[in-house]
Amino acid sequence: MAPPYRNAYVYELNNSYDPYGNGSDFQSICDDIYASSRNIVQRIWTYINGPGRHTAWGLAVKGGQQVRRNLTRRRLLSFPHVLVVLWMLVMLWGERWIFASRVQSCDWDHWEDWPAGATPHRLIFVADPQIIDPHSYPGRPWPINPLTVVITDNYMRRSYTQLQKVLHPDTVFFLGDLFDGGREWKTAHGNFDDPEWAKDHRPAEEKKYLKEWHKKYGEDFWLQEYMRFGDIFYENWKLGGFIPSPGQRGRKLISSLPGNHDLGFGAEVKVPVRHRFAAYFGETNRVDVIGNHTFVSVDTVSLSAGTSPMKDQIDLRPIYGPAQEFLKEVKATKRRAVQKEVRFWRGEVEEVAFEQKVEELSNADYSNPPTLDLGNEAPDFPTILLTHVPLWRDPGTPCGPMREHWPPTKPPKGQTGPVIPDHRNAISVSGGYQYQNVLSMEDSVNLIKSIGNVKHAFSGDDHDYCELVHTPDQENVREITVKSLSMAMGVPTPGFQMVSLYNPIDDQGNPIPGSPKTTLQTHLCLLPTQLSTYMTYAVLGILTILILIARAFLVSALNLQPFALDADQRFSSAILPVFKAKAENDEGSYDAKSGSPWTSSTKFPSARVSSARTRGQSISSGLNPQVRAASPNTKGKASPGKWGWGQNRGPRIEIRRDSYYDDKDRAWKPATRPRSRMSTAGREIWTTCWRVAWMVLLFFAYLTYKG
Known part of the structure; x- marks a missing residue:
């Protein structure tokens, strides 16, 4: 038996010989694909112009009716909407206004104490923003991790925005740990693998994600994180204005100091990672003269490799070498930076001016160059x-009363000074994989001796506040460890450090007689506690539910106006009329004997008969036909009106979805029974709670999206 025509045709095409190479097989396949695609498109187009159009129109009509029902005055001014307005005000307070209020309470005028007419340089330290990334919470499910990223980013963005708008700092310094997993994202060039001796140092939780990180997160991802950091901090820096404060050279933002989450720590720092960081954020070891003070930033996470136990086993000079070379020349670098600043204020060229002359090379004098x-x-x-890792201190050295996580231990009766050692209140002198809580004693002493004239030190890394004065070995330097700006760093109340600098000098760079002995004042500015904000939302949510439940039972008990629309209150979704006049005409009549409505074309019940005065009231089989009497104005004739309405106001047919025909009683009856009080209250609870919930969540989503 021969195969069907189509199969034979395809068989011939597939087995045809094409001596000229015209590609008939390929052409036939293309024709089949084109025909199938055209058929699918035609079917879709037919559906869109037929049932699809009617479905869309029906949905649009229903949506319009729903909007019209909810735009009535009774619905708009209802109690659930009053609660929605209350929620909006509370969320504006928790997501916007509280940030402005907290930052305004830290205004410079509230705590600065300089002589009249002083023009201080105002500086802010931001520590450990540590933007959340896949390294922060590995294994978290998809919806939670992105939501955490958005919430923490918004917290820092709102805080930093108010910092710029309200305080207008002249300089902003970042103290490291700009990223959380910056050291983990593979570089485009250089060896990124962990050394053999360090592979067992990584925690087991991270080992199982290491291959995935190296495969999915590389240079491109790091650049995306860099742009994300810039979107939060660089873009909003301009909100502080471009005009510096009186007596200042200009505004600065310096974010080149690395942390252990940016590069790693000590012997495990990867040099390609540091090169990438420096290429985008600036030199990691630097000297800046700001407000007649010299700021020395040192890459101490790399410097620590010089005192690592691995120093004698492998060559770590590529890691710690640049920092050590910088410290060898830092005093001369400081002097040159100071002279540049002094020459600027004298109105001279900042750089060295060489004498221009022509002389014989053999007679040139190089002994005393300018x-x-x-x-x-x-x-x-x-x-x-400035160092990311705090300086060395003895274990148990207390951090003072402003440390939030562990306040100082209460001293025994009769003791006036703090308890020493106080391990709860102190920074732990310990370390682990890619971190060390404090620098070694050797590195700390070397730092202070090499730099010279260190009056103050600022550090990060710990996430909480710590203030102490070091021992004479470290020249009694006062150090402040700055709080983290992020809400996700384990400290309930984030913050930042404000510093006011005032050091008036003469034209040679020496202090003016009578100037203040203390040239630096500091203030800790605390930001909102996000946990308290969420607790406020939770309490308000519980109160909202209880209030709506109580209201629902009052509506049911006292027959008050409900918020939920009953079935009788709903607009029909039908486009055609839902009522038909019940009058004598050529189209139909009423069978008084059987008590059932019928028409000339149908001999079965088609609708329910109801009274015009009482909607939904059925007419029984004993209905007197005289109730169909015509209006006096029509003289016994039924006059059809618009949409099939008769002029008479007698019985009419109402097409209702909730009706059915009872064969036993030969009458139309409502399908639903009157609701009980519990049913009414339950429906009211669900409707009002759902209305408040989706409107509140929508507004919260809007605030979150806007940042």
Whole structure:
């Protein structure tokens, strides 16, 4: 038996010989694909122009009716909407206004104490923003991790925005740990693998994600994180204005100090990661003269490799070498930076001016070239050390009363000073994989001795506040460890450190007689506690539910106006009329004998008969036909009106979805029974709670989206 025509045709095409290479097989396949695609498109187009159009129109009509029902005055001014307005005000307070209020309470004028007419330089330290990424909470499910990223980013964005708008700082310094997993994202160049001796150091929780991180998160992902950091901090920096405060050179933002989450720590720092960081954020070891003070930033996470136990086993000079070379020349670098600043205020060129002359090379004198380094006798500004990792201190050294996580231990009766050691209140002197809570004693002493004239130090890393004065070995330097700006760093109340600098000098760079002995004042500015905000939302949510439940039972008990629409209150979704006049005409009549409505074309019940005065009241089989009497104006004739309405106001047919025909009683009856009080209250609870919930969540989503 021969195969069907189509199968034979395809068989011939597939087995045809094409001596000229015209590609008939390929052409036939393309024709089949084209025909099938055209058929599918035609079917879709037919559906869109037929049932699809009617379905869309029906949905649009229903949506319009729903909107019209909810735009009535009774619905708009209802009690659930009053609760929605209350929720909106509370969320505006928790997501916007409280940030502005907290930052305004830290305004410079509230705590600065300088002589009249002083023009201080106002600086802010931001520590450990540590933006959340896949390294932060590995294994978290998809909806929760992205939501955590959005919420924490919004918290820092709102805080930093108010910081710029309200405080207008002249300078903003970041103290490291800009990213959380910056050290984990593979670089485009260089060896990124962990050394063999360090592979067992990584925690087991991270080991199972290591291959995935190296496969999915590389240079491109790091650049996306860099843009995300810039969107939060760089873009909003301009909100502080472009005009500096009186007596200042200009506004600055410096974010080049790395943390252990940016590079790693000590012997396990990857040099390609540091090169990438420096390429985008700036030199990690630097000197800046700001407000007549010298700021020295040191990459201490790399410097710590020089005192690592692995130093004698492998060559770590590529890691710690640049930081050590910087410290060898840092005093001369400081003197040159101070001279540049002094020359600027004198109105001179900042760089060295060489004498222009022509002379024989053999007679040239190189013994005394001009330089900005005037030697040890040159004026020096008070020096401030910036390091991500705090300086060494003895275990149990207390951090003071402003440490939030563990307040100081209460001293015994009769003791006036703090309890020492106080391990609860102190920074733990310990370390682990890619971190060390404090620098080694050797590195700390070397830092202070190499830099010289260090009056103050600021650090990060710990996430909580810590203030202490170091021992004479570290030249009694006062150090403040700055709080983290992020709400996800284990400290309930984030914050930032405000610093006011005032050091008036003469034209040579020396302090003016009578100027304040203390040239630096600090203030800790605390931000909102996000947990308290969420607790406020939770309490308000519980109260809202209880209030709506109580209201629902009052509506049922006292027959008050309900918020939920009953079935009789709903608009029909039908486009055609839902009522038909019950009058004598050529189209139909009423069978008084059987008590059932019928028409000339149908001999079975088609609708329910109801009274015009009482909607939904059925007419029984004993209905007197005289109730169909015509209106006096029509003289016994039924006059059809618009949409099939008769002029008479007698019985009419109402097409209702909730009706059925009872064969036993030969009459139309409602399908639903009157609701009980419990049923009415339950329906009211569900309707009002759902209305408040979706409107509140929609407004919260809007605030979250806007940042």
